[in-house]
Amino acid sequence: MADERIVRLADILVNHSLKVQPGEKILINGSTSAIPLIREVYKSVLKAGGYPHTNVEVPGLLGTLMREGTEEQIGYAGWTELLFYHMDGYVNILSEENTKELTNVESRRMTLRSKARRPALEHLMADKAKWVLTKFPTQGYAQDAEMSLEELENFIYGAANVDYAEIERSMQAAAAKFDAASKVRIVGSNGTDVTVDIEGRKGIIAAGRHNIPDGEFYYTPNFRKTEGTIFFEWPTTYRGREISGIRLVFREGQVVEATAQKGQEFLEEALNSDEGARYLGELGIGANYGITRPTKDILFDEKIGGSIHLALGQAYEQGGPDGNKSVIHWDIVKGLMDGGEIYLDGELVQKNGKWVF
Template identity: 30%
Template sequence: MIEVDLGEIADKVVNQCMKVEEDEVIQVNGGPHNFDMIEEIALSVRKNGAFPVIKSNSDSLEKKMIEGVDIDYLEKTPEYYLNWLDDIDGVIGVDHQRDPRQLSELSEEKIGAKRRGKRKINDKFQEDNIRWTGIGYPTEEKAEMYGIEYEDFWNMFWKAMNTDYEELHEEGKSIADEMRGEDEVHITSNKGTDLNFSIEDRRIIVDDGIIDDDDLENGDVGNNLPAGEVFCAPLEESAEGEVFFDLAFYKGNKIEGITARFEEGKIVDVEADKNGDVFNEVLEHSHGDKDRIGEFGIGINPEVNQAIGYTLTDEKIMGSIHIALGENRSFGGENESTLHWDLVMLEPTVEVGDKTIIEEGVHQI
């Protein structure tokens, strides 16, 4: 396994990605299994003359809080936290989940209630331009769930985290430049995908791991790490056709062979070879524009070399694309929903206007 200098990574996140400044207040989130990384991030924040506030969670606590709390309380918004957000400048969150399978049997109705309770909080991040960075974290339990050797998962993840952000920016910019000013997008694959939608007049965003002044001016206040995608919000009523996704995971449940049909931007039919009921249950207990196309993204991180079901890395695979359902207001869309679900497709062919951007998973730009 490659050695990881958590202090170096923390400095990169704090100084390059978040650009933390003196006297800012930065909330740092994580779990017991990655607290060594939380410590390094907090230290880096403090060395910048800013003030870290640490918030911790765990699989077992999250499970108990959902199972043991009445649904009416789960969907209540914590008003104190809305007030707290007035006093902070950013949030850096490291994935607190060690083993998502612990949540697999939880009531989707109660999870939906919890999402509704957080809705005003998510809106406030956007309204007040509160910067955020969400960071994944590889664990042995996740590797077992995804069916990958832990060493391979660990190495791929940290290589993707340490990719050259300047090169990522240039790669993303070249694709974004080809997409800007275009209208129609046509996606096909040898597994049955044939989908059309419009991106006319929609903002094209490069997720290169850095939140700069231009991002903040455009309302792009957050990013995920590992970074590496170009994305936008399609016109919400424009998607027509079928799309095939190899796999998705939800609460530790593997959903395989997903075929979804869109009409006027909405999913009207979903079939899956395995656990299709899980997919439909997620939609059933989500609210708002949960079944509308919300995002189109193109992966550009050269260090992610295989799809395993971990969306945070899968959607960054060079030459992959992802289609998301639901919420998209933070990047220029109009969907309002408690759900945002990225679904990844491998080896697509993507045409934007009269240009082929990707051909069978290979970038043409």
Template identity: 35%
Template sequence: MTDPRIQRLAEVLLDHSCELKAGEHVLIEGFDLDDPSLICALVEGAAERGALPVAELKSMRVQRSVFRSATEASMKLCGDIELARMQQMQAYIGVRGAANSSELADVPHDRMDLYQEHWLRKVNDHRVPKTKWVVLRWPNDAFAQAASMSTEAFEDFYFDVCTADYAAMREAQKPLVARMEATDRVRLVAPGTDLEFSIKDIPVIPCSGERNIPDGEVFTAPVRDSINGVIQYNTSSRYQGAVFSDIRFTFKDGKIVEATSNDTPRLNAILDSDEGARYCGEWAVGVNNRVRHPMLDTLFDEKIGGSFHLTPGQAYEEADNGNRSRIHWDLVLIQREDYGGGEMWFDGELIRKDGRFLPDDLQGLNEGL
């Protein structure tokens, strides 16, 4: 018998996130799943709605071997095949487990560059703007451990967060969207951080369960050459299989001119992937107050209530500042008092202090803090 929480999550993904219609093609991919129950529920649910599901399970251990043995020709071939399949889809659901979140840690950087350029970016440049897509993680022992929770407690937390009332979230985000659309200058202050930039005339996009599960952010992009100052991120981040902590950037006219971390050489190698990697393609405000603490998982960490993320690399087409890169690395700074506090200013007005919004029209975003 299927866990009713799995059935409810499948309904959210099919009906809210993808708005799946009869006749549409949907690709359902699972990565490192020890339990395929959600994939089965999605396939059956898609068929019940008259859609045409295509399902596949992948192994990151196998992917590691593919990446470690990669050549430019092999990555182009894989990218072409994956792109041809994606071009036949109207919707995409990616469910990602992680038996070992560091599985790709020993893949040489130049091989990951080949994957990013000739496979991942090629497919995503079609999938992101041209399909109704959603991605999410799947709870397992390793994920619970990263969250410092028991497996049972983490599963309860996971299903509660992932099946939130996204319609109510969308309504609560509207005043913040309006304020960001009217803003030119943003200033961010926190321990080790004093940063300013413009978001003038860049579109502002609310996120409430359409593309990520869980969700809860409002994103835009900084004007590409407008960022100046210093940022000291206070959460760790797993990227390309390695964990980075104590990341600190100095910006001058939009460019990261100095970057340090627990692994400064590897950090700078990523930022030297291409010209756009040292510029930022996204700035977003996290507003999901059910997610409180980082767990080395971007899909959760970037939504943390009282946080923001500033992202080196590729801009999204919906909020485009013109930056192009093979990387897109969401790095999170939490401004709540229990993480050192901080301030967010829009055109000289203090909008958020220590993670709490101050204006009356934004009080709905403080619920649960």
């Protein structure tokens, strides 16, 4: 008998996130580790009248391609485009067993693959097809989160299987305050004092449409106007590598100084991916107070109530005009629960991670 938590998650993905309609073609992507969830999503798509198609990946093959493939093979994105451009919806189930598989792959080869896949990903980010991303608990993720597999299962399903309609209602009042403002000033620990410009932008409320779990609202900034310094205490992982103690200094929107207590070389490589990598593509505000601790997993950490995150690189097209362009989109999260403050056009609206209006 299937785990009822998995059945519930599949129902949320198909009927809440994608709202699958009869006749729609739905791509379900995940590794063999996620077969229990792939199976339930497949069943749910059938019940909704859709046409499910699975793309089940074998763990380790991507690492083989990145280490042994030629640059032409790494840069081939034909299969991705074939699938993405002919589907009405896409369920992507992250389910890595070895999260460090790509750690020693040259940054140049990773960038080559990112550039090749960019058109297909922009197709999704522009909402030209419905999509949702979720995570299936594996031993690899459990090790990264410093949990047992059972603890991770409880954590993931507890965060994912929630009432997203209620979470959406709780975010609307805060987003309305931000929508009416021009300058967002974030003050916090270790010298953090950074101002992000969102004049003319409207927040996107994320309540289970694209991410499960969810609970954030976010903006596409006027990326040439970011000013100040921010320090991120929480470790983050990007492309399989852990970076911690990141300090960024912005002048006229651009990162002009960047240091990390761990992962300095990779931080510099990411910032040098292209011109847009040194500018912001997103300002996000976490609003899911049911997620109380960071796990070095951006899908969860960026939703933590009382946190903010900045994304270096590509902006979401639906977030506003003239957004930043880049081959990277790297979310980095900072908790504001310990002395942090958010000001909107000079008005204090959050202190110690709690709204004060």
